[in-house]
Amino acid sequence: MTRRFVAVVLVLAAWLAGTVAGSLGSSPAAASSPGIAIGKAHTAEYTPSLTGSKPVVILAVGSGARPGEDPLHSLSDSIHLIFLNPDQHAGTIVGIPRDSWVDIPGHSSNKINSALAAGGPDLMVQTIEARFGVHIDYWAITTFWGFKSMLDKIGGLTVNVPFRMYDPSYSGADLQAGVQRLDGAQALAMARDRHSLLSGDFGRQENGGRLILAALTQFQKEFNGDAGSLFDWIGAGMTQINTSLTVDDVMLLAYTATAQPVGKLRNIVLPGSSQTIGGLSAVALNTTAVSQIFNDVTPDGIMSKKNVPPSPTANQP
């Protein structure tokens, strides 16, 4: 009887010890289990975005206001229409020469940049809509100092400067050609410089489009590395831009921009020629070409290759 008890105790103890030791002593190296690939990284990304085949059109204006002046009622220095087709993830940036001679509703004909000074953003929008037959959804206006501050806040902008730019007397541009990181002041100089360009303001508007594309490229790169950086961009932008966009609009546009292929955005400038009109040095737009451009781009925001005008800086050394 005693031996049986002892035997039972020993067997029980051995089983328990074996079980416990076996559990505790499991191999530390985990093996793949069915259905799960250990070590395989999973990613998940979702942001709300604009939808629809109808383009979203944003008027982006660089106001020429000096400190102390009202940026919403000053002459505009750069004027761009940005068309985005959400469904096709494509679009067009259309630069409008600031000296373009147009009818300003309720005012006499004048350079297009005077519309902002004469009646603020609303008149600027009205003037462009009337002249080009396009509907503008939103406007956004920044200043020289706002542009500079905005870019400094995001740590500068990496830009492929297409050619040597040297304009010490006016914009202060002194840039070598090539890919480089520009601080706010340098980027502003690139955006403002027209004196060192053979095509003057036409080339300046094209450079404005280049800076927009560079900003989009950098925004996407930073977002992909740290999605939270989106707030840095929005904070930097919204504090320095006057806009009709609400925060919800800005967020939606920013989310949409994260997935907008930069290569599917064309950067063009409306063609025309410098003339003296009404005693002023102004730009007479090429009416035929401009009609073709807006007939093409207005319905879906996308420009056909055949209607793309020549680059105004194509011959810049």
Add this chain to the structure above:
Amino acid sequence: MATEDKTPLREAAPSPGRTSKTPDRSKVARNRIIAGVVIAVVVLVAIFLLTRGAGVLSLTNDEPPVGAVNFHLKGTEFVATQLSGDKQAQKDTAKATADAVKKQLDTLFETAYVDPGSWGDTGEIGDLFTDGAKGQLKDDIATITLGDNAGDTYDSVDPGKSSAKVRTLTDKSGNALRAAADISFTGLAKHKDGTYTTITVTGTFFFVKDGDTWRIEGYSLDRKEKPAKAPVPKGSSSPSAVAS
């Protein structure tokens, strides 16, 4: 050790006809007592070993206990959308928003990663997301949750150190407009085959306020999993100690 004089049970309840003991009978009784004590000790030790901490084995419950996820707020800041404004109000808003967002994150990861009852069930976490984001959850189930059919692979996930840095977009009055949480979640997963892995989820959640609730409207996440050592038993410490 035990002697005849020290067998009170027998003395207290003597059986009829057994009041007079022979030397052989008392030896047998003593051995039985020793065996009984040994068995009791072994069983008690075994129970202790088998049920301590998160349990190497569970004798009483098939489901491991659910650990609490507790995101540590690493940073709280506001991102102004207007140049002028009440800085203190914006700061206070950022703090309150971060606390609210932290609770949502705790709930999300506890439900999606730690509680076996809701592994792979996007319905359980749906209310934490906006309608738009909710529609995407099924496609991202392997990252947002432990995974579809996770119960076939995992026994348990013990939450480790997790942290979040919360930024809040504010207007000049100090109203919260949006929030973004850069997160890092860590958990020690025990697999059905007894092996362990460390699960890490990093990335960003974007929150929008919906009434009194902050809901997730977007996210960008990475989930990684790598082999881990089994937790080392130390007193009553839990396996989460190595999942950091």
